[in-house]
Amino acid sequence: MPVNTDKSTISKLKKELSIAHRDLKKASTLFSSIGEAVIVTDEYGRIERVNSLTEKILGYSSNEMIGQRFFNIVKAVNEDGTLIPEIDRPITKAFLKGSAVFERLYYLTKYNSMVPVDTNVSPIIFNNKPSGAIEVFRDLTDEYIKEKIQSEFISLASHQLRTPLSSINTYSQMLSQGYAGKLTSKQLSFVSVIEKATSRMNDLIHTLLNVTRIEAGNITVNVKSIDIDNLCDEIVGSLEYLALERGISIKYTNDSITSVESDPVLLREVLSNFLTNAIKYTPRGGRVTLRVEANDRVVFSVKDNGYGIPEQSKNYVFSKFYRANNAVKNDVTGTGIGLYLAKEIAERLEGDIWFKSEINKGSTFYFSLPLIGSAEKQGKFTLEIPN
Amino acid sequence: MANILLVEDDKDLIEAYALVLKAANHKIKKAYNGNEALLAAKEFKPDLILLDLLMPIKSGKEFLKDYKKAKNSKEVKIIVFSNLQDSNELEDVYSLGADRYIIKSWTGPHGLLKIVDEVLETKDTN
Numbered sequence: 153m154p155v156n157t158d159k160s161t162i163s164k165l166k167k168e169l170s171i172a173h174r175d176l177k178k179a180s181t182l183f184s185s186i187g188e189a190v191i192v193t194d195e196y197g198r199i200e201r202v203n204s205l206t207e208k209i210l211g212y213s214s215n216e217m218i219g220q221r222f223f224n225i226v227k228a229v230n231e232d233g234t235l236i237p238e239i240d241r242p243i244t245k246a247f248l249k250g251s252a253v254f255e256r257l258y259y260l261t262k263y264n265s266m267v268p269v270d271t272n273v274s275p276i277i278f279n280n281k282p283s284g285a286i287e288v289f290r291d292l293t294d295e296y297i298k299e300k301i302q303s304e305f306i307s308l309a310s311h312q313l314r315t316p317l318s319s320i321n322t323y324s325q326m327l328s329q330g331y332a333g334k335l336t337s338k339q340l341s342f343v344s345v346i347e348k349a350t351s352r353m354n355d356l357i358h359t360l361l362n363v364t365r366i367e368a369g370n371i372t373v374n375v376k377s378i379d380i381d382n383l384c385d386e387i388v389g390s391l392e393y394l395a396l397e398r399g400i401s402i403k404y405t406n407d408s409i410t411s412v413e414s415d416p417v418l419l420r421e422v423l424s425n426f427l428t429n430a431i432k433y434t435p436r437g438g439r440v441t442l443r444v445e446a447n448d449r450v451v452f453s454v455k456d457n458g459y460g461i462p463e464q465s466k467n468y469v470f471s472k473f474y475r476a477n478n479a480v481k482n483d484v485t486g487t488g489i490g491l492y493l494a495k496e497i498a499e500r501l502e503g504d505i506w507f508k509s510e511i512n513k514g515s516t517f518y519f520s521l522p523l524i525g526s527a528e529k530q531g532k533f534t535l536e537i538p539n
Numbered sequence: 540m541a542n543i544l545l546v547e548d549d550k551d552l553i554e555a556y557a558l559v560l561k562a563a564n565h566k567i568k569k570a571y572n573g574n575e576a577l578l579a580a581k582e583f584k585p586d587l588i589l590l591d592l593l594m595p596i597k598s599g600k601e602f603l604k605d606y607k608k609a610k611n612s613k614e615v616k617i618i619v620f621s622n623l624q625d626s627n628e629l630e631d632v633y634s635l636g637a638d639r640y641i642i643k644s645w646t647g648p649h650g651l652l653k654i655v656d657e658v659l660e661t662k663d664t665n
Contacts, residue, residue, distance in 0.1 A: 307623060311593065314622035314644035315549070322555045325647035331558060354644055 189269075189291070192276075194284045197221050197243065209269075209291050211262030222287075227260040243285050246273040250282065256292070268292040302368040306361060306533070313357045321350045359489050362421070362535055363472070366496045370531035373415045373500055380409060380444055383416055384423070388442060391427050399436035402427070406444035413525025417535055418497045419452075422505070425490040426454035426517045432486065433479060434458030434514070449504075449520040457514040461507070469507065470495040494519070497535075501526040540564045541659050544585035546576040546602065547620070548594040552643070556589065559648040560655065573597025577605055585615055587659060592621040592632070603635040612636075616658045620646075 183190065189206040193199055199217045207213055210226060217225055222243060228236040236257060238244055246253040252274040258266040269289040276284040324346040327335060335343065365371055388404045395402040423442065430440040434456045441455045461469060465476035473488040498505040498519055503526070509515035543565045547553040550571075557567045568583040570576035572594045580588070588606075592599035599619060606612050617637045621628075622644055629640055638658055646654070 307628070311622045314642070318622060318643040319549070319551050319555075321644055321647055322552060325649070326555060326559065329648055331562065331648065357644075 186288075188288045191217075191222060191287045191289075192284060193222050193243065193287075195247075195282055197223055197285075199225070200284065206289075209261070209267055209289075210259060216262075229258045229260060229266060231258065233266065242271050242273040243287060246275050246285055247282055250275055250277070259289075268296050299368070302364075306364050306368065309364070310357065310361050314354075317350060317353055317357070320346065321354070324350060356487065359487065359493065363489055363493055365533040365535060366493065366500075368533065370529065370533075371418070371497075371500060372531040372534050373418065373526055373529040374534075375413050375526055375528045376416055377411050377413055378416045378419065379411055380450075381406060383420060384442055384444065387420055387423050387427065391424070391431060394428070395431050395440065398431055398434075400431050400434055400438050400440055402431065402440045402442075404442045409444060409446040409450055412450050412521055414501055414521055415526060418501055419521075421535060422494045422497050422501075422503075422519050423452055423454070425494045426452075426519070429490060429517070430454050430456035430458065430515070446523065449522055450525075451518055451520045453516050453518045455514065455516040460511040460513055460515055461509040462511055466509065470505070491517075500529065500531075540566065541586040541655075542566045542568070542583060543655070544568050544570060544576060544579055544583055544588045546570045546573070546588060546594070546599065547591040548572060549591070555648075556651065559651060563652055563655075565655075573599065573602030573605070576602050580606060580609070580612075580615075586662060587616040587618065587655065589618050589620050589655075590637075592619060592623055592628070600631060600635060603632065603637065607636045614662070616662050618654060618658055 183201065184203045186203055186205070189209050190201075190203045191199060191206055192201040199220055199222050202214050202217050206217075210217075212225065223238045223241060228241055230236060242253045242255045242257070245255075252272060254270070254272050256268070256270050258268050261267055268291075270292060271287055271289040273285055273287040275282045276286055278284075324343050326332065328340060328343045328347065384404045384406065388402055392402060427440065427442060434440060435458065438457050443453045443455065445451045445453070459479075461476055465474075468474040469476075470491050471488075472492040474492075475486055475488040479486060495505050497503075502522060504520045505518065507515055507517045543560055545553050545556050545560075545567060547556065547569075548571050553569055553571070557569060561567055568579050568585070570579045574597045576588070576590070577597075590599045590602065597605075599621070603617065613636075618639045618641060619632045619637045620641050620643055622642060632640055638661070639654060641650075641654060
């Protein structure tokens with residue numbers, strides 16, 4: 153075949169070669185500057201390319217890795233240190249599936265330490281055949297350390313805050329229950345103030361720790377078949393004393409559904425929050441009703457004929473620490489956390505949460521779940537419930 | 540009436556629990572850490588142990604690990620009484636053989652007596 157050697161062709165080829173060189177250099181620079189670790193393998197799992205972040209995380213130089221089978225040089229392990237077999241490695245799965253695989257696992261570095269990583273592996277398809285794979289992974293060490301610190305804080309805070317409360321609670325109840333002899337009615341009324349304050353402090357710690365748990369990461373959803381009447385009767389029963397003290401009548405109605413699949417602890421937290429608010433923000437002589445209905449969803453509602461929510465406050469009702477002006481005026485003890493917590497839980501349970509309210513006429517808070525209920529979810533924390 | 544071994548490093552609280560349980564006609568022995576509790580359990584032969592978790596020298600969990608190896612310890616009921624509460628803690632103590640887990644700051648004398656009676660009842664029915 154004759155070769156065209158005229159000047160313009162040579163010059164054109166030189167220009168194209170220079171562009172190709174420049175593009176190659178650019179691609180190579182881009183590859184090494186990617187903010188995540190990247191490993192490219194051929195169809196036999198041999199490493200073809202790695203970027204600098206991969207070298208940094210795994211401790212091997214690119215020369216040590218390139219040409220080696222990925223499975224041989226970089227071992228993948230579970231949290232307990234057991235080896236993940238080749239067949240279960242994300243790269244194998246991506247090859248077999250022919251599509252991207254996302255997994256969280258640990259890699260063993262050159263120095264035998266375990267690095268938690270989030271991996272994302274995609275097969276490279278060339279001429280309709282897998283010709284290799286590209287794995288992008290992220291080092292989760294910092295996130296794991298942060299989670300550990302948060303978890304330790306929650307554990308320590310709950311212990312340290314409750315230790316002095318245990319003594320106050322035990323000794324004040326011993327006084328009121330006559331363990332130190334019979335008290336006069338005045339002494340009893342003084343001790344009763346201490347008991348109430350202790351109980352309130354316990355509730356505050358309980359709520360604050362639950363908020364910390366929710367904000368520290370996802371909470372576990374333990375799905376069970378819930379007997380709705382049992383749960384609602386129990387919640388209403390636990391608040392009857394508060395309602396009586398505030399002169400509020402409280403009732404529960406349900407004529408349509410007997411059970412739902414969800415997390416009873418979390419559902420209880422949402423409904424208790426609705427009911428406690430309704431009791432607190434309804435004047436003496438008022439009525440509070442917990443109602444359960446089922447149409448295309450299971451709807452729990454708590455209706456009161458209380459103070460209602462001012463128009464300008466409606467957008468902020470589920471915000472953390474927000475309290476409407478009339479709420480502050482009528483009950484100084486609120487924290488503005490309950491409905492925030494309820495909303496976070498509702499989302500975790502795949503539920504919807506909303507309200508209707510008219511000033512000085514009352515409010516109705518709603519929480520709905522899909523008829524099939526909530527899905528089981530593994531989280532880092534379990535919500536705390538009083539025993 | 541039962542033999543109850545109280546294991547708690549907080550002197551104020553252990554005195555309070557002792558007073559409440561004695562008034563309910565239980566026989567009480569006190570230990571201030573896991574080591575003392577192991578020794579006391581040999582002599583005292585408790586029906587029930589009320590156990591704190593965070594204690595100096597030997598913690599409640601360490602005590603449970605050692606104590607559950609002892610002969611006849613299976614028949615002894617264990618109530619863990621702590622202010623620690625997270626799911627891992629709960630799982631750990633139940634897997635080590637505890638029968639109940641109670642949060643101290645939520646439980647007054649009446650609550651304590653009620654739970655002690657409930658747990659002792661399960662011992663009788665077993």
